[in-house]
Amino acid sequence: MMTDTDSNRVLSVLRERRSVRNYTDREVSDEILRTIIAAGIQAPTALGFQPWQFVVVRDRDLMQRASDYCKPILAAKIAEEPRPGTEAFLAALKNPEYSIFYNAPVLVLVLGAREVVSSAVDCTLCAGNMMLAAWALGLGSCWIGSAALVQQSPDLLAALKVPEDHQIVAPLIFGYPAPLQPKPERREPRITWVR
Numbered sequence: 001m002m003t004d005t006d007s008n009r010v011l012s013v014l015r016e017r018r019s020v021r022n023y024t025d026r027e028v029s030d031e032i033l034r035t036i037i038a039a040g041i042q043a044p045t046a047l048g049f050q051p052w053q054f055v056v057v058r059d060r061d062l063m064q065r066a067s068d069y070c071k072p073i074l075a076a077k078i079a080e081e082p083r084p085g086t087e088a089f090l091a092a093l094k095n096p097e098y099s100i101f102y103n104a105p106v107l108v109l110v111l112g113a114r115e116v117v118s119s120a121v122d123c124t125l126c127a128g129n130m131m132l133a134a135w136a137l138g139l140g141s142c143w144i145g146s147a148a149l150v151q152q153s154p155d156l157l158a159a160l161k162v163p164e165d166h167q168i169v170a171p172l173i174f175g176y177p178a179p180l181q182p183k184p185e186r187r188e189p190r191i192t193w194v195r
């Protein structure tokens with residue numbers, strides 16, 4: 001039997017969204033990206049500061065440069081502190097064909113103003129909205145945390161047009177999904193009720 005929570009469109013987007021790491025060649029229009037960003041900025045912000053800016057990167061050569069820059073740094077970090085389950089990722093990072101951006105057609109950097117203490121939290125909420133909006137519009141997305149390593153490269157920051165008074169909070173890729181991976185299961189959360 002279908003309940004209200006099964007059929008509710010918002011709740012089904014929340015349930016079904018997953019990180020997409022395999023994309024078709026179909027381009028994402030500027031209009032769709034504006035819609036996704038418009039959804040992002042509906043997020044709440046501390047004191048209503050809205051401390052964000054966005055950089056939309058469609059330059060695939062630049063994405064390749066950024067990926068090539070981040071991969072060895074990431075591989076060295078993982079090799080320093082190996083954890084169970086990271087072997088496959090380490091092997092991928094050593095493969096020259098592997099891109100940290102999974103060949104997605106577009107990368108959006110959600111930038112937070114450095115002077116606003118809450119900007120990382122605010123921009124994270126914004127990024128969450130953006131990924132959910134993308135899913136609702138038939139697009140996939142993935143937060144590429146490793147791409148924040150470009151902040152160690154003044155050249156890449158300049159090429160990506162990141163202003164000095166902003167930090168990269170959320171590097172997000174978007175695109176139309178090629179066949180999807182199953183959604184990772186969620187553990188039952190521990191909930192403490194205080195009544």
Ligand SMILES: Cc1cc2nc3c(=O)[nH]c(=O)nc-3n(C[C@H](O)[C@H](O)[C@H](O)COP(=O)(O)O)c2cc1C
Nearest residue numbers: 017018019020021100142143144145146147183184
């Ligand atoms: C802060 C953050 C950083 C992440 N960085 C990466 C990344 O560098 N590469 C990647 O493939 N996925 C990355 N992810 C995606 C997570 O791996 C993914 O959300 C998680 O495995 C749960 O899967 P789901 O999004 O499909 O539900 C990141 C997610 C978050 C929130």
